[in-house]
Amino acid sequence: LAKTTQPISMDSYEGQEVNITCSHNNIATNDYITWYQQFPSQGPRFIIQGYKTKVTNEVASLFIPADRKSSTLSLPRVSLSDTAVYYCLVGDGGAAGNKLTFGGGTRVLVKP
C-alpha cells in the first residue's frame, strides 16, 4: 500500500480557504485517493475520493495532478467546526478490500 506524507498541522482563520497537500510518490495505477476527517473522540468520516484531475462535492474539492504523485484537499471558507484531523489515504480496494492505511494526518486548527 502506498505511503502518504502530509503536514503535521496547519492553522487557519474562519472564512479562509485551507489547502492540505499530500504526497504519495509510489501510488499504484489502481489506487484511489481518499480523504477522511476525524473529530476528537469520534470515528473518521469520509470527505472525498478521486482518481485523477479534480473532484468536487458539497464539502471539499480534491485536486490531483497528472502524475498523481500528490493531491490537495481544499476546504473552502472554513469555520470553527472544521477543526479536526484530516487523513490522506491511497488504496485500490481490491484484494485487500478497503484496507486503508492511515498516516498521522494533518491537524487543522481554525481560529476565530
Add this chain to the structure above:
Amino acid sequence: NAGVMQNPRHLVRRRGQEARLRCSPMKGHSHVYWYRQLPEEGLKFMVYLQKENIIDESGMPKERFSAEFPKEGPSILRIQQVVRGDSAAYFCASSPRQGVDTGELFFGEGSRLTVL
C-alpha cells in the same frame, strides 16, 4: 438507516481480564474492518472480515487478540488477558462491497478501552 454501531463506548478492565468489543455494521454491509488508535496517533489496521470469514488479519497481534464476524450477530473483537498497552480506541468500519471505487468506509464512534 442506522450507522455503524459499536458497544460498549467505554470499557474499563484490569490487567489479565478479557475485553469484548462489538460492532454491528450498517444494514446491507457485509465487510467489516477493525482499527486501533492510540492517543495522538493515526488509526492502525487490525483485521478485515466478511461474514464468517477472516480475509486479512495482518494487523492483529499474534497473541491474545481474535476477531469474528458470525453469520448472525455483530462482529466481535476479543482481547484476552489485557495489558496496559492495550488501552486505546478501537474503531470498527463497514462497507457494502469491495472494489476500486468503494474507498468509503463507514466508521463507528469507537470503543475506548482503559486497562488499569
